[in-house]
Amino acid sequence: MAAETTPPMAVADAEGLPGSPLHLREGSEHCVSLTDLEAQWLRSTYGRHLDLLRHGKRGAWALRAGRICGIITLPGGRRIYIEPRVPVRNVWTLLWLAGEVDCIAPPAAVAETFAGLADGMMELFVTEVARLIGSGVASGYNHVERVLPCVRGRLDLQRQLRELPHRLDRFACRFSELSRDTLENRVLAAALELVVRAAGGDLSLRARAAWCLRTLSSTVATRPLKAGEIAAARAGLAQRQYRVPLALARLLLEGLGVSHRPAGHLRGPATPTLLVEMPRLFERVVCRSLQQNLPLPLRASSGGHSRALDESGHALLSPDALIEGPDGPICVVDAKYKPDSGTRREPSADDTYQMLAYCIGYGVRHAVLVYPRAVDAPPLRINSGSFNATIHTLGLDLSADARSIKPEAARLAAQVAELLAEGAQVLPR
Secondary structure, rough: OOOOOOOOOOOOOOOOOOOOOEEEEOOOOOOOOHHHHHHHHHHHHHOOEEEEOOOOOOOEEEEEEOOOOEEOOOOOOEEEEEEOOOHHHHHHHHHOOOOOOOOOOOOOHOOOOOHHHHHHHHHHHHHHHHHHHOOOOOOEEEEEEEEEOOOOEEHHHHHHHHHHOOOOEEEEEEEEEOOOHHHHHHHHHHHHHHHHHHHHHHHHHHHHHHHHHHHHHHOOOOOOOOOOOHHHOOOOOHHHHHHHHHHHHHHHOOOOOOOOOOOOOOOOOOOOOOEEEEEHHHHHHHHHHHHHHOOOOOOEOOOOOEOOOOOOOOEEEEEEEEEEEEEEEEEEEEOOOOOOOOOOOOOOHHHHHHHHHHHHOOOOOOOEEEEEOOOOOEEEEEEOOEEEEEEEEOOOOOOOHHHHHHHHHHHHHHHHHHHHHHHHHOOOO
C-alpha cells in the first residue's frame, strides 16, 4: 500500500453527539437538563469549579459556573461552553501577557466565542503540525539503557554485577541513540490524540489530526506522558520550527496552561477539556507584568517566598508577588479576581486583614491589591505605635479594549514603583 503523503481534507463517517450543548456564563447560575450520570461525573470531576443542585423536576439542575471559562466535554460527548465575563479576545490577550502564547497570533475566530477560541486553536495546531511534518520531523539523542550481546557506549557496571554477574555474552550498556522518538514529538502526538477526540463534529479537522497522528506515531512510542514532561518539552535553537506547535500543544494538554485537570495519565481521560481559571490567569498576568516592567533595583518574584506568620508554622503566608529592593522585601502584591464589586466598597475587610497579615509576616510597610477593573480608592494608612503600613488599591480593567490591556499592565507596574518611591520619602524608617 502506498504511504500517505498529504493530509485528507474530509472524512465520510460521523459520530453524532448525544444531547444539545449547554451554554453557561462565568460566575452565573443556569437551569440545565442533565442525566444523573452526567451530573455525577460533573460533581466528581469538576466539583471544585461547578456548583450543582437539583432544580424541580427530574433531570433539571441548577448549575453555577465558578470563575472559569472554557469547554467541558461530558462522557457521552456533549459539550458545556462557559463564556467569560470579559471579551474572548481579551482572554487570549491575557494568555499572551502571562507568557502562554507570546509566539502565536490569535486564531481567526477568537473574537466571537470561547468555542471559537478553542476550535481555532485546535485548527491552528493541526495546521502547524502538518507543516512541520511536511518540512521534516526533527530527531534527537535519547538516553538508552539496554542489555546487548556486545558493549555499546558505556558499561553499567552496577547493573552488570547485580543482574548479569555470570553472563559473559550479555552486557548492560548505556548509550545515546539518534531517534525521532523525542519528548517534543511525543508531546505533539499526545495533543493530536486529544484533538481527534475533542474536535466533535468538525470531521475535516479530525481527519487531518488523525493523519498527523498516524504519521508521527510511526516514529514515536505510544507511552503515556509523565508529570512534568509537557513543561520540559521546549524548542531549541536548532528546532525553532517546533516553537509554535509545542506552545499550542502545551495549551491543549494543560487546559490552556492555567486549568485544573483530573489526575491520571494524559492518554487516559476519554473526555478532553479546555478550561481557564480566570483568578489564576489574572494573578499570572499581574506578576509577569511586575517582573517585566518594574524599574531596577526593584524586582518581583511570584514563587518560593512563603513564610509562616506564627511560630508553629500553621498560618502560612503566600502572596501572589513579593517586591524586593537592594535591602530585601519592601512590598507584597495580591491579585484579586473580583469582576463585579456590586454594592461593596474596595478593598473589602477580608482583603484588608489579609494584606495586614502579609505586611506583618514579611516585615514590609507597603501592600498592593489589584482588582480586574477600574477602582478609585484612596490608600489605607495604618499607624499603630511602631507599626506603619499602607495598603494601596489599584485596578487593571480586563473588560477594556484588548489592545489597551498590555499598556495598562505596564502602567500598573509604573504605579507600583511610584507608590513605593513616594512611600520611602513619606514613611519614617
